Amino acid sequence: MGVKLLLEKAHIPGIRTYEVYRREGGYRSVEKALQSMTPEAIVEEVKKSGLRGRGGAGFPAGMKWSFIAKPEGVPRHLVCNADESEPGTFKDRYLMEFLPHLLIEGLIVASFALGSNNTYIYIRGEYAWIVDILETAINEAKANGWLGENILNSGFDCNIHVQRGAGAYICGEETALIESLEGKRGNPRIKPPFPAIKGLWQRPTVVNNVETLAAVVPIINIGGDEYAKIGVGRSTGTKLISACGNINKPGVYEIDMTVSVEEFIYSDEYCGGIANGKRLKACIPGGSSVPILPANLLLKTAKGETRYMNYESLSDGGFATGSMMGSGGFIILDEDQCIVKNTYTLARFYRHESCGQCSPCREGTGWMEKLLLRLEKGEGKMSDIDLLWDIQRKIEGNTICPLGDAAAWPVAAAIRHFRDEFEWHVTHAQEAQTRNFGLAHYADPIHVPVTA
């Protein structure tokens, strides 16, 4: 049983209410932070903890906080990014639904550290019922003196506002989120300037993921050094993984990042193995936009070492043989799944969600979708595969925001690792309509060259 910091009390009945949450030791971190720590000390503590952004990019949170500009007389803002729209990721929903006070507690501490008197939670529009949960929790916290003016006589004022998005994936990108929060069309801004300098209403802003902000609570409670001892290397603390796909026990799991991928998939504590006794074919380990990996590369790295569920190990081998931790949306595909169809589905998603602002993403995503549909329907040509590769190459890195990369990576990885399945869809077009390519050699052990 691994360490649990966030979901430890999630099973307690009534933990959603203030009374139970407080009784279970909630809001201790606010007391500690506001009464005995300076904002600088909190930032320092978060830096020491090595906490990395849980939204996908994995940027050190303490570092991000220290970048915020502090011009005289200009308000600063903290924005909580709850626009969790990555297919396969639902950890923030779980956290907010069952432990709304944990997020609010983390928000108060982080707001104090950053000097944000008006803090916003930007939540995706589809999470309509969670808005009510959060607002109830905010009102409870306010009634008990944790929010509002002069919290705990520290002279610090803080209010939290919940804002619903209108259902756009792109609004999870921090600058698009800020635009949307300002009431504009959710187009990503061109950086620089970064939000830390000019964000919400041109004021210094920090945008953090729900899980990142919730993780501030245990960091303050146990101290940054203690937090850094959990986990391994630069992957400190615990991470929520939302496991889904063809597994026996889909759900949100908290891991301390020392678990191997194999253990995570097959142990009864976590996913409980592949459903219906099937075999593992492939996995998208960090939400739909990270590269897909075949079974053999998922369980072992190209060097033949065991792969673990942490930032470094999952990205071992770069994009050639590795993937990314991403946002922790762990999607398992069994032997009956068709990679071409899966890639098409993702391409369709990114085409639909592209904001249309910059040309490579706007035009390229639609083109890739059409090509993949043609391949999936058995009407493709061999040259389509190379064309897809060329299109993704020309999108990646040439766009304003990471959505272009996110659209390009799944296509690139699918072709890189599953090219023979794509080719089979061309050479055996008729057959591809009636049956799947199956597991083929994707779980075969990889030959590791021995060096003297």
Added chain:
Amino acid sequence: MSEQQLFKVTIDNITIEVPAGTTVLQAARSIGGDVAPPAMCFYSKLEGSGGKCRTCLVEVSKGSEKDPRPMPKLVASCRTTVMDGMEVKNITSPKVKDARAGVVEFLLLNHPLDCPICDQAGECHLQDLGYEHGKEGTRYEFQRRTFKKYDLGQYIQLHMTRCILCYRCVFTADQLTEKREHGVLDRGDHAQIATFIEKNLHNDFIGNVIDVCPVGALTDKTFRFKNRVWFLKPLDAHRDCPTCSGRVTLWNRGDEVFRVTARKDEWGEIEDTPDGKTGWICNTCRFEKKKTSDWMIEGPRNVNRHSVISQGHYVGLQKPQETIEKVLDGRQPKLLMDIHNISDVNKPSVELSAINGAATSSVFNK
């Protein structure tokens, strides 16, 4: 600051000094020629424009004197400011050329390529871009996206099918007019420029969206299908206008004024007036003053000689001497037959600029 700080920047091995805060694109334009990256969405007169089309991507091989690390990705030169000692590669970088060819292909993907019937042909930035940086064919084998044509008020037609979503018209409407009435609806490759409520734009300056449009998506309804721009003679002219500067370019054929536009510089941007303001023109000047007598003509407008508009316009041309009089011992040649007595084609009394729509046989058969 008393003295403006100057930064040294090297673009394609040409070093120049520019004031701090200049963008890489503007610095490259001050060198000119092939060094200047193409720009489809950036418009220096519009605040916040640029960064979207990605045609002006350049490679920064050295960040600055202080921090010589190269930038990891290609950057949009229109939105990147120069640093002291920065080294930029534009046409000397294979990466940039490759990425740019990709962007051109993307931009042309859903473009209808209806240049033969498009009023923008001849002064279209996308044509230039495709000609200079594109490939001869496309690899796109699917149906292109199409939209219905819309009238934005009585003077402007929106043909979204041709639009490359540069957002210039949105910025123009936002910054020039008091109440922005149009913007971008929907997203991705089905995003479209549209009016929010009704298809009417009432504003004295809304006609400028036609001038900023790099393609033929927004066209002048008083000029549609009247003439090809390269058959017209651009003339600088002005009038005493109470609303705008009144400094325009007239596009004449003979004495007929076919079209009035603002004066554009070599980058296709509207020139500044002598008092330093951008020379936007009002709708009255643009759409309603279509008589030569409305204008004080200053002289021919110099259009870049590489432009198709300049074909047949020769500067300093020496005409050969007419010899017919000499041969006929000083007598004038006699007109034997006036074609208009025989045929009704091209009635000289019909003013082409005054008819509504394109000139067809019905115009002459009346």
